[in-house]
Amino acid sequence: MSSELSLSIGQAFVAPDRRHHRSSMSVRVPAERTLLEAKGASALISDSSSRNAIAKQAGDLSVRGFLADYYSTPDHWDVKTSATRVLRALNGWCYSQSGHVQNGSYMASLSAMVYRGREAHLFHMGDTLVFRLRGAEFEQLSRDHVTDLGGYRYPSRALGLDGNIDIDYVSVPLKQGDIFLFTTQAVRGTLMPSDYVQLIRADASDLNAACERLAEAATSRAQARGYGGEPFCFQLVRIDHLPEAEQDHPGRLYGDLPVPPELSPGERLDGLEVQEVLSRTAQSRVYRVRDTHSEREMVMKAPSPELSNRNSYLEHFLLQQWVVERVNSPFVARVMESSRPRRYLYYLMAYVDGERLSDWSRRHPQASLAQRLDIARQLGKAVQALHRRDLLHQQIHPDNILIDRHGQVVLADFSACRLREGDGHKHSRELARQLGLTEHSAPEYALDTDVGRRSDQYALASTVYWLLTGAQPYELPPHELRSHTDLEQLTYRSARTHNPEISLALDEALRRALDPQRALRFxxxxEFLYALRDPAAERRERTSPRLLKEPVNFWQGVAGILLLLLVLSWLLR
Known part of the structure; x- marks a missing residue:
């Protein structure tokens, strides 16, 4: 008999008008054994109180988004950490999108249950319903979060309702034969607990048929009571088999791996031959390696050997690979897979055949303003790609930026990267300070105030200022500030004093992005990247002949004049 978790599933959906249905449900049981053991199986249901198209999108997106992101979380995260972080990210996205639409909102109730090992974990927001049938006992596991307004009941604490959300969490032990029912508030007032037990037990071997019986009975009761226009959806999950005993979480696998020893060129590790030592710091080692099987050149990053017992840093190190995997951009370094299983703690990235921006700048002192602005715009796109995934970089400076032989910019270091938090990014700030601040770090890191996306904006602008001028925007380096009094003494030095080619508009944009007060930046x-346009190209556009910019209008005018001349020639005959 298999020692894996085994489930059976049934679903049914009834809606008088399918165009306006607003519920969504899904179950995922990973086929890969390691993923099933690490993350478990998931069952979800979502529902919205509105009937517009946006409401339906909110439900569908919440279900699909959870299933996509939950199974992409780091292996060493437990179920609660993984699901909670994914749900908070989904909530933030839905809440922000609601501000850009009219006559609707991305708001939905959501219940997600994760079955892992011999335990189930329920995460609940709003008024969707989750029940457990064990023998003849029928118990509701979720809580109804509703508000009565004008005789109507609306979900409260729903996904997307507010920027911050409280998520109900409960874990329950599993028994073989347990049946879980997922449904929506529409069923309230139709079926009694005894009805559920009877209809499910009528033929428990066919869960799809059981769901159909529930839907038919609920519809019949609703029509008899005069409100048969509501959609009904039912989802059943039965526990067919449980693992013999709680298995070790394979997510701890990489955390249990030893830190690699100090390596030198020519030495091998897991079939990877060290070609060059790229970096040695107090926290990490970076090597250029060659896979002896595939002959690919890659970059290996590993914790520093002396950090073997510093679990807090190692936990963040494990997150770095996950951080890079979340971002899909040609301007951000890519994670690579090894051709062999890992026996040590490290991760691999694509090798960029190029040089650091600091070295490029020294080798190209005569580079034009247009070339430097092109590099700045590419770097800006890399930072944007991180921000779209709710990530802060926190260490943008010339030594962390690579330029390949074709002039492509690649952001390559993620030691201080963290997901955006809801506490003013206290942990993010502490991590950045632990790894070391630079002359491009925003003042708030030194002053222990809140950090965020505008902190990355400052570091980006400071790097661009240096790229365009070779200097720093302030006489006192912001990372050396000791008090807010020092902050008030910072005076911006115009970039035009170092490089007269810089336009007044670009200088003003740099000044604003480099404002010591975080709230006063873009x-x-x-908005800042828009200001980094090539002014020479704009001048060419403004001064180009009207014929080149509006050829259709020009030839229409020529045709009109010729027609007029033709008419005049006829009249003068």
């Missing part, structure tokens, strides 16, 4: 990074 609200969106895209």
């Amino acid at each position: 609200r969106r990074l895209s």
Whole structure:
């Protein structure tokens, strides 16, 4: 008999008008044994109180988004950490999107249950319903979060309702034969607990048929009571088999791996031959390696050997690979898979055949303003790609930026990267300070105040200022500040004093992005990037002949004049 978790599933959906249905449900049981053991199986249901298209999208997106992101979380995270972080990210996205639409909102109730090992974990927001049938005992596991307004009941604490959300969490032990029912508030007032037990037990071997019986009975009761226009959806999950005993969480696998020893060129590790030592710091080692099986050149990053017992740093190190995997951008380094199983703690990235921005700048002192602005715009796109995934970089400076032989910019170091938090990014700030601040770090890191996306904006602008001028925007380096009094003494030095080619508009944009007060910088990074346009190209556009910019209008005018001349020639005959 298999020692794996085994489930059976049934679903049914009834809606008088399917165009306006607003519920979504799904179950995922990973086929890969390691993923099933690490993350478990998931069952979800979502529902919205509105009937518009946006409400339906909110339900579908919440279910699909959870299933996609939950199984992409780091292996060493437990179920609660993984699901909670994914749900908070989904909530933030739904809440932000609601501000850009009219006559609707991305708001939905959601219940997600994760079955892992011999335990089930329920995460619940809003008024969707989750029940457990064990023998003849029928018990509701979720809580109804509803608000009565004008005789109508609306979900409260729902996904997307507020920027911050409280998530109900409960874990329950599993028994073989347990049946879990997922449904929505529409069923309230139709079926009694005894009805559920009877209809499910009528033929428990066919869960799809059981769901159909529930839907038919609920619809019949609703029509008899005069409100048969509501959609009904039912989802059943039965525990067919449980593992013999709680298995070790394979997510701890990489955390249990030893830190690699100090390596030198020519030495091998897991079939990877060290070609060059790229970096040695107090926290990490970075090597250029060659896979002896595939002949690929890659970059290996490993914790520093002396950090073997510093679990807090090792936990963050494990997150770095996950951080890079979340971002899909040509301007951000890519994670690579090894051709062999790992026996040590490290991760691999694509090797960039190029040089650091600091070295490039020294080798190209005569580079034009247009070339430097092109590099700045590419770097800005890399930072934007991180921010779209709710990530802060926190260490943008010339030594962490690579330029390949074709002029492509790649952001390559993620030692201080963290997901955005809801506590003013206290842990993010502490991590950045632990790894070391630079002359490009925003003042708030030194002053222990809140950090965020605008902190990355400052570091980006400081790097661009240096790239364009070779200097720093302030006489006192912001990372050396000791008090808010020092902050008030910072005076911006115009970039035009170092490079007269810089336009007044670009200088003003740099000044604003480098404002010592975080709240006074650009609200969106895209506003700053818009200011990094090539002024020479704009001048060419403004001074180009009207014929080149509006050829259709020009030839229409020519045709009109010729027609007029033709008419005049006829009249003068």
